[in-house]
Amino acid sequence: xxxxGSILIIVTGLSTIxxxxxxxxxxxxxxxxxxxxxxxxxxxxxxxxxxxxxxxQETSRLGWRSTAAGASPLGxxxxxxxxxxxxxxxxxxxxxxxxxxxxxxxxxNGRLPVPTWWSASWPAYxxxxxxxxxxxxxxxxxxxxxxxxxxxxSRRWPCPGSAMRGDMYVMxxxxxxxxxxxxxxxxxxxxxxxxxxVIDAAYxxxxxxxxxxxSNALMTTAWKPYLDQCRLVDxxxxxxxxxxxxxxxxxxxxxxxxxxxxxxxxxxxxxxELPSDHDANADPWFDHVALQGHGVFIIACxxxxxxxxxxxxxxxxxxxxxxxxVTAQESGVFPDEDMFRQxxxxxxxxxxxxxxxxxxxxGANAVEHYSEAGDHGLDFSGLFATNGAVRGSSGWVDDxxxxxxxxxxxxxxxxxxxxxxxxxxxxxxx
Amino acid sequence: MRHAAxxxxxxxxLIAIGLSSMIxxxxxxxxxxxxxxxxxxxxxxxxxxxxxTGYFLNAEDxxxxxxxxxxxxxFLKGHMSDAVVNGADLGNNLDxxxxxxxxAFKKVGELNPNWVQPNDKRSWYRNYFMQSPRPYxxxxxxxxxxAGYRAKPVxxxxxxxxxSFDWNTLPIGWEPWHIWGDYTLTSNLGMKEGGTPTATxxxxxxxxxxxxxxxxxxxxxxxxxxxxxxxxxxxxRPATNNTVANIAMSGxxxxxxxIPWSLTVPKxxxxxxxxRFDPDTMSVPTVGDVVGNVxxxxxxxxxxxxxxxxxxxxxxxxxxxxxxxxxxxxxxWFADLEQINGESFWQDMDSGWVQKQSRASVGLFIxxxxxxxxxxxxxxxxxxxxxxxxxxxxxxxxxxxERQANFEQSNRTSVFARQMRDYTSSTVHIPRNITDDPAPxxxxxxxxxxxxxxxxxxxxxxxxxxxxxxIHVQDPTTxxxxxxxxxxxxxxxxxxxxxxxxxxxxxxxxxKPMGDVYE
Numbered sequence: 001x002x003x004x005g006s007i008l009i010i011v012t013g014l015s016t017i018x019x020x021x022x023x024x025x026x027x028x029x030x031x032x033x034x035x036x037x038x039x040x041x042x043x044x045x046x047x048x049x050x051x052x053x054x055x056x057q058e059t060s061r062l063g064w065r066s067t068a069a070g071a072s073p074l075g076x077x078x079x080x081x082x083x084x085x086x087x088x089x090x091x092x093x094x095x096x097x098x099x100x101x102x103x104x105x106x107x108x109n110g111r112l113p114v115p116t117w118w119s120a121s122w123p124a125y126x127x128x129x130x131x132x133x134x135x136x137x138x139x140x141x142x143x144x145x146x147x148x149x150x151x152x153x154s155r156r157w158p159c160p161g162s163a164m165r166g167d168m169y170v171m172x173x174x175x176x177x178x179x180x181x182x183x184x185x186x187x188x189x190x191x192x193x194x195x196x197x198v199i200d201a202a203y204x205x206x207x208x209x210x211x212x213x214x215s216n217a218l219m220t221t222a223w224k225p226y227l228d229q230c231r232l233v234d235x236x237x238x239x240x241x242x243x244x245x246x247x248x249x250x251x252x253x254x255x256x257x258x259x260x261x262x263x264x265x266x267x268x269x270x271x272x273e274l275p276s277d278h279d280a281n282a283d284p285w286f287d288h289v290a291l292q293g294h295g296v297f298i299i300a301c302x303x304x305x306x307x308x309x310x311x312x313x314x315x316x317x318x319x320x321x322x323x324x325x326v327t328a329q330e331s332g333v334f335p336d337e338d339m340f341r342q343x344x345x346x347x348x349x350x351x352x353x354x355x356x357x358x359x360x361x362x363g364a365n366a367v368e369h370y371s372e373a374g375d376h377g378l379d380f381s382g383l384f385a386t387n388g389a390v391r392g393s394s395g396w397v398d399d400x401x402x403x404x405x406x407x408x409x410x411x412x413x414x415x416x417x418x419x420x421x422x423x424x425x426x427x428x429x430x
Numbered sequence: 431m432r433h434a435a436x437x438x439x440x441x442x443x444l445i446a447i448g449l450s451s452m453i454x455x456x457x458x459x460x461x462x463x464x465x466x467x468x469x470x471x472x473x474x475x476x477x478x479x480x481x482x483t484g485y486f487l488n489a490e491d492x493x494x495x496x497x498x499x500x501x502x503x504x505f506l507k508g509h510m511s512d513a514v515v516n517g518a519d520l521g522n523n524l525d526x527x528x529x530x531x532x533x534a535f536k537k538v539g540e541l542n543p544n545w546v547q548p549n550d551k552r553s554w555y556r557n558y559f560m561q562s563p564r565p566y567x568x569x570x571x572x573x574x575x576x577a578g579y580r581a582k583p584v585x586x587x588x589x590x591x592x593x594s595f596d597w598n599t600l601p602i603g604w605e606p607w608h609i610w611g612d613y614t615l616t617s618n619l620g621m622k623e624g625g626t627p628t629a630t631x632x633x634x635x636x637x638x639x640x641x642x643x644x645x646x647x648x649x650x651x652x653x654x655x656x657x658x659x660x661x662x663x664x665x666x667r668p669a670t671n672n673t674v675a676n677i678a679m680s681g682x683x684x685x686x687x688x689i690p691w692s693l694t695v696p697k698x699x700x701x702x703x704x705x706r707f708d709p710d711t712m713s714v715p716t717v718g719d720v721v722g723n724v725x726x727x728x729x730x731x732x733x734x735x736x737x738x739x740x741x742x743x744x745x746x747x748x749x750x751x752x753x754x755x756x757x758x759x760x761x762x763w764f765a766d767l768e769q770i771n772g773e774s775f776w777q778d779m780d781s782g783w784v785q786k787q788s789r790a791s792v793g794l795f796i797x798x799x800x801x802x803x804x805x806x807x808x809x810x811x812x813x814x815x816x817x818x819x820x821x822x823x824x825x826x827x828x829x830x831x832e833r834q835a836n837f838e839q840s841n842r843t844s845v846f847a848r849q850m851r852d853y854t855s856s857t858v859h860i861p862r863n864i865t866d867d868p869a870p871x872x873x874x875x876x877x878x879x880x881x882x883x884x885x886x887x888x889x890x891x892x893x894x895x896x897x898x899x900x901i902h903v904q905d906p907t908t909x910x911x912x913x914x915x916x917x918x919x920x921x922x923x924x925x926x927x928x929x930x931x932x933x934x935x936x937x938x939x940x941x942k943p944m945g946d947v948y949e
Contacts, residue, residue, distance in 0.1 A: 010453055017464050024468065028475045039482050042489060050919050280948050288932045289948050350493075353925070419655075420895075421925030422493035 041348035044266045044303035052268040052299040057414035060085045064096050066116040085358045086295035092141040093127040094294045122150040141292050155322040163271040163323040165308040169258035177244040267308030271298040271430045295356035300430045304347030312337050351423035358415045477903050477912050480882045484901030488884045492897045492920030497857045499530040499930050530944040655923040857884050878907045895922045
């Protein structure tokens with residue numbers, strides 16, 4: 001019995017060791033994984049910085065079309081609904097605002113429009129009221145926030161002094177989504193045809209006549225049969241890309257509902273600074289650089305499930321309708337306050353400041369852009385062209401074919417970010 | 431009858447001993463395995479912890495540029511391209527942190543055309559301080575494709591053969607400032623001939639003075655930082671500052687550490703191919719010329735449509751390139767800030783300034799890397815700490831590096847390697863000396879203590895400021911090396927300078943002043 005007992009003790013001991021090992025291992029792994037979550041959240045929050053900057057760049061030019069019923073594409077100057085930057089490059093005014101009103105019947109014809117986002121209940125939009133467009137560019141950088149902006153509490157994005165909330169998730173189907181699949185060759189070939197004819201017809205370089213534009217046609221003889229196939233016979237696939245949805249309405253609207261596995265991960269908030277936020281008077285604490293224009297923003301990047309809501313209710317410290325038009329409580333998204341605050345407490349938040357500039361880069365050729373046609377002609381055809389378009393794949397160019405002085409192939413038509421500054425502590429207003 | 435006490439037979443004893451031995455062996459083995467497992471777990475956990483720590487250190491570094499700016503950061507940080515050793519500090523001094531040297535800017539409102547105010551739009555702004563608000567064109571009637579064309583403003587000047595178009599006739603919204611916004615693509619061209627810009631002579635152009643000031647104080651990093659992506663300039667680099675001693679000289683520290691070497695160096699015809707791309711051997715304008723800005727147009731720009739460099743519309747070319755000075759190898763770097771190494775020119779025997787080289791690669795490398803030579807971390811050198819694919823990000827960017835047969839491209843590879851060697855900021859954190867003693871005290875370091883080093887390679891590519899971060903963990907016990915790499919988005923240099931300007935002058939005045947200070 002004693003011998004059996006000894007063995008039992010030994011076995012028990014070994015089992016205990018294994019158990020301790022297992023528990024220790026699990027505890028260590030658990031601890032590591034929990035700590036790793038912090039790293040993941042930090043990374044996620046940092047990714048939101050990229051999202052916020054892209055949002056700022058894109059919305060500097062797009063996205064401000066008035067969707068109100070009856071909104072006139074002429075009356076609001078939103079022809080094409082293209083804007084000219086957070087700081088309007090035409091007169092330095094508060095952007096984004098649309099193109100000049102181009103309607104002889106409009107008394108404001110030729111003038112820059114009031115931004116579509118500028119509420120009619122707000123004070124008169126602060127811009128240089130100059131009808132003569134030839135007097136541009138004017139300087140409307142400065143204005144009186146107290147007199148020319150809506151009062152505190154009434155400001156709504158993108159008015160200076162307001163903030164927006166960007167809940168980042170993946171839409172089920174993005175508006176204007178196109179298929180990610182490759183498009184097959186839509187040109188059907190009759191097996192009875194001579195393959196060489198089918199394949200080479202459009203490239204029949206030996207037959208010049210086949211490539212001459214016909215007098216009453218928009219395409220050459222060589223291409224016409226094949227383009228006809230696309231237009232008239234089962235043309236799906238020829239036009240690339242192809243839409244995901246089958247109808248125009250579905251294509252246009254998409255399905256903006258979030259994909260389930262993409263929610264509660266990250267968000268960003270953007271606050272558009274007031275002039276008083278960058279007049280170098282040390283108020284707020286980061287205000288030590290005097291800046292002009294209307295393109296300075298505070299970006300809060302978050303990783304967590306708060307969807308970017310900052311305030312639970314209107315009684316939260318620092319609350320302002322300018323920052324939170326709809327509170328977390330009012331949104332009805334969160335079951336109760338405790339849950340919301342717990343979510344917020346577990347989030348990783350980074351604060352940055354960034355300044356937008358209208359600088360586009362892209363190698364716009366100031367020389368050729370204006371003088372390519374003839375010796376000193378004026379030709380806009382080269383606008384924003386890049387020599388990447390004419391360069392061969394080798395990357396080596398023959399200067400005689402070179403059109404542009406720089407291979408600046410990344411034109412950002414949404415401006416650029418002058419600088420990014422990390423704020424090491426809560427800027428309070430965001 | 432007395433029976434003899436029953437004992438174990440020999441066989442029983444042997445079996446018992448054998449079984450016991452087996453059990454003991456199993457037990458010992460189990461304990462040994464357990465011990466090793468615990469050790470392994472601890473090591474893995476330590477590595478994991480160090481990697482996480484390294485991530486956060488890197489993330490903070492990317493945002494605050496600690497390893498480049500903060501004098502309180504752990505020792506062996508990289509401040510600049512080369513260490514400027516002052517006594518025993520091993521280069522850990524403010525002199526070595528040129529890109530964070532304090533610059534006092536004036537606030538908005540003072541209408542001094544030569545102000546140094548990168549925060550003021552008008553300092554860079556469209557037509558007001560640009561000598562001509564109009565883009566330059568070429569008078570194709572004046573010159574040849576070989577000799578070059580005379581450059582003229584396309585619009586406006588009555589004496590210009592190109593004045594048939596008044597700028598007012600441009601469609602609304604198509605004026606250059608509409609296209610380019612608050613910066614102008616040719617903003618560096620406004621300097622007028624005839625003298626050094628002064629603080630009072632607006633005709634000399636404000637922006638070049640601003641750029642010149644920044645250039646002198648901060649090197650190319652300053653220019654790149656305060657000019658947005660897409661700005662074009664031409665940089666003439668004096669090679670005489672390519673020494674450690676010259677780094678600290680305010681009059682000659684223009685590029686070391688900031689300019690990407692991979693910018694094409696023009697072919698010096700008199701030099702052998704293997705030499706002519708070496709910045710150390712370039713024939714260049716003298717430092718004296720540059721300091722006094724006698725050369726003017728130190729920042730030049732807008733080469734002609736046929737690869738011909740821009741010529742001054744008023745006084746002709748400042749440099750007699752490409753024709754008169756042809757072949758002597760005046761080095762000109764034509765840097766497109768959008769992709770700093772984007773496109774470059776060099777002189778060619780046959781056709782002058784006509785060739786180009788596409789280098790959509792990297793630029794703006796800052797700092798010095800230090801690498802533990804041994805696992806005990808007692809010796810360091812400027813060697814690679816990370817594997818080659820991570821260390822050579824341009825291998826993915828620059829597709830032609832394997833074409834060694836091509837001289838230009840092989841040279842490109844070599845300069846990249848040099849960039850990587852010289853301009854990555856690397857910091858060894860463990861062991862560390864929290865007192866910022868430049869001479870690390872390694873006496874207290876345990877022999878088996880793992881080491882952690884982080885590196886940041888900063889560059890701007892295609893308009894984006896990027897920071898390739900690596901975390902390097904070494905275990906001296908096993909020799910195991912774990913590395914983690916990634917690219918982070920964070921603060922730009924100007925953003926970091928704004929941070930440190932405030933930090934050092936207001937928040938922590940005990941720090942040495944650095945960064946942007948706005949008076």
